[in-house]
Amino acid sequence: MLRYCALLALLFSSVTLSAPQRDWQLVKSEQDITLHSRKHSDGLIEIRAQMFTPTSYSAFINLLEDTQHVPNWIKSVTGIRVLTQISPTENKVHTIFNAPWPAKDRDMVTNSRYFFDQGAFKLHISDASNTLPTQDGYIRITKVSGEWTLQQLSNGTTHIEYLAFADPGGALPKWLVNKLSIDSVFNTFIGLRRELAKYQDQVNPHVVKLAREQGLMQ
Known part of the structure; x- marks a missing residue:
């Protein structure tokens, strides 16, 4: 059974892919990893992280399944x-993590699906909070929305981009949530x-089957 959704624990930070690029502000660029953020309407921020690394789409999913x-x-x-x-x-x-x-500790219920779109490999994440009752001892993370995009390049590296937003709930100060989002994703x-x-x-x-159906080598 696929269990790649472990990555959802990253979501402490709705993805609007068509929004103007100028809305994004550079917040960190170290070790060949670049992070941008932009303000959300409720005071939290969205996160966009990018890096180049040699990897395959299969390796990415296999890691997330482990x-x-x-x-x-x-x-x-x-x-x-x-x-x-x-x-x-x-x-x-259902993902649980220590805050x-x-x-207080948080939990999150999400739906995730991976697919190819115009030659890029994508993993789309959406909120599914209403499919599981709230659990004792945990605050439910809501408004979850995210997307991973991987694009293999001709030089042997893969461009990995991650876009995400979620509301961690509770009474945490917005500035603290935003700082934790940036540090956690980096x-x-x-x-x-x-x-x-x-x-x-x-x-x-x-992954191989999907790639072949798209006429792509994997």
């Missing part, structure tokens, strides 16, 4: 379970790049 190793690269994840496997490429998932003191990208190298020789049959 939930036992999620703590190696996604900060604060403490548990993930697949609620419903809708198809080989689409799941409904920094004095905040550190996760560092871990993502490091861990991807361990999965380069593994083929994901569902």
Whole structure:
């Protein structure tokens, strides 16, 4: 069963892909990782992170499916379970993670689906909070929306872009939530790049099948 939705623990930061590029402000550029943010209507920010790294689409999904190793690269994840496997490429998932003191722990219910779109590999994330009752001891993260886009280039590297927004709920100050969003995504990208190298020789049959249906090599 696919369990790639571990990445949803990143979402502490609606994705509007058509919005003007000038709305984005550079907030961090280190170790070949670039982060931009822009204000959201409720005072929180959206995050856009980008980097170039040598990887395949199969390696990316295989890493995300390996939930036992999620703590190696996604900060604060403490548990993930697949609620419903809708198809080989689409799941409904419940994610739990530890929030920094004095905040309460959070949980999140999301629907995720990966596919190819105009030659790019995408993983789309949407909120599914109403499909699972709230859990004792956790504050539910809502308004979740995100998208990963991977594009393999002719020089052997892959451009990875991540766009995300979510409302962590509770009474956390907006400035603190925004800071945690930036720090969390940056550190996760560092871990993502490091861990991807361990999965380069593994083929994901569902990704390969999708690529072949699009006439793409994988």
